[in-house]
Amino acid sequence: xxxxxxxxxxxxxxxxxxxxxxxxRCKEDNIKVPAGHLAYVTLLSIVPFLAVIFYMLSAFxxxxxxxxxxxxxxxxxxxxxxxxxxxxxxxxxxxxxxxMSMMGIASLIVIALLLISTIDQTINRIWRCTKKRxxxxxxxxxxxxxxxxxxxxxxxxxxxxxxxxxxQDQGFLSIGQQxxxxxxxxxxxxxxxxxxxxxxxxxxxxxxxxVGGLVASLLLTVGTxxxxxxITNFPTQQLIYGALAVIPILFVWxxxxxxIVLFGAEVTVTLEEYLTPDKTQQExxx
Numbered sequence: 001x002x003x004x005x006x007x008x009x010x011x012x013x014x015x016x017x018x019x020x021x022x023x024x025r026c027k028e029d030n031i032k033v034p035a036g037h038l039a040y041v042t043l044l045s046i047v048p049f050l051a052v053i054f055y056m057l058s059a060f061x062x063x064x065x066x067x068x069x070x071x072x073x074x075x076x077x078x079x080x081x082x083x084x085x086x087x088x089x090x091x092x093x094x095x096x097x098x099x100m101s102m103m104g105i106a107s108l109i110v111i112a113l114l115l116i117s118t119i120d121q122t123i124n125r126i127w128r129c130t131k132k133r134x135x136x137x138x139x140x141x142x143x144x145x146x147x148x149x150x151x152x153x154x155x156x157x158x159x160x161x162x163x164x165x166x167x168q169d170q171g172f173l174s175i176g177q178q179x180x181x182x183x184x185x186x187x188x189x190x191x192x193x194x195x196x197x198x199x200x201x202x203x204x205x206x207x208x209x210x211v212g213g214l215v216a217s218l219l220l221t222v223g224t225x226x227x228x229x230x231i232t233n234f235p236t237q238q239l240i241y242g243a244l245a246v247i248p249i250l251f252v253w254x255x256x257x258x259x260i261v262l263f264g265a266e267v268t269v270t271l272e273e274y275l276t277p278d279k280t281q282q283e284x285x286x
Contacts, residue, residue, distance in 0.1 A: 021274050022266055031262040034122045038262075039255040045115035048108035116142045120199055126265045127200040141198075189217040192261070196268040208271040216264030223256060 117138070133141070193213030197204050231249065 018270070018274050022270050025270050026263065026266050029126055029262075029266065031126075031259065031266065034125070035255055035258040035262055038118060038122060038258040039251060041115055041118045042254050042258070043251060045111050048111040049115055051108055052112045113139075113142045119195075122262070123195070123199045123265055124201055126262065127202060127204075127269050129201040131201055133201060185217055185221055188220055189213050192216040192264055195261075196265055200269075204268065205272060208268050211271060212264040212266075212268030215267050216260050219260045219263065220257065223260060227253060227256065 120138070120142070189210075190213070193206070193209045196209035196212045197206050
């Protein structure tokens with residue numbers, strides 16, 4: 001096969017131009033500001049949100065044994081180096097919510113829906129969506145995400161555990177462990193792709209959403225290792241804040257995560273704009 005140097009140069013120029021295009025778009029949208037806002041709202045909503053998730057799962061007996069697995073998945077994979085401490089604090093808060101009245105539980109659901117609403121508005125601003133969903137339509141979508149999301153996550157974990165048990169019975173434990181170790185990455189990829197496809201109030205090509213989800217998942221995986229390495233070798237927060245170091249660590253990590261999520265959204269939306277500029281201009285004129 002003959003090596004086409006011109007084609008390689010053209011591809012390199014296309015990739016370089018796209019990277020500059022994404023960088024300019026991120027600066028234009030100033031994603032650092034909405035990432036900070038989302039981090040703040042997340043810290044306010046994390047206890048109600050997790051309480052609602054575990055409450056939804058507890059309603060299904062088949063998921064009762066998966067609560068601990070899901071807790072380990074959430075705390076250990078998404079809150080590096082401080083998973084145990086945060087799990088103890090948040091777990092105590094969630095236990096306290098079980099003593100609340102129906103009005104208190106309703107307020108938790110409203111706060112959890114507020115987080116989803118903030119995510120929806122931020123993502124749609126990146127897509128430059130001018131049309132807004134009606135209150136009824138928005139509430140239906142938010143409630144569907146809040147109710148079906150934990151069920152889908154629990155089902156995926158149950159399926160992976162089932163496959164792991166089959167591989168273990170066949171005597172291929174190492175292969176099963178390797179497959180199971182990829183589950184957090186696969187779940188994050190599917191979750192990001194789903195968010196970038198369903199949240200924008202317009203049609204999004206799933207191929208572009210899958211690319212954006214893959215970029216976000218890779219950045220999250222690498223970022224987790226880098227953040228863990230930094231916190232372990234440079235314990236600045238522990239030296240300054242002592243026992244309260246978990247609070248700034250959680251905020252910084254949450255902010256870092258939202259930067260990754262919004263960057264993945266920028267990758268998704270710019271793929272179509274950069275590769276098919278004529279189509280984008282036609283949609284804007286309609």
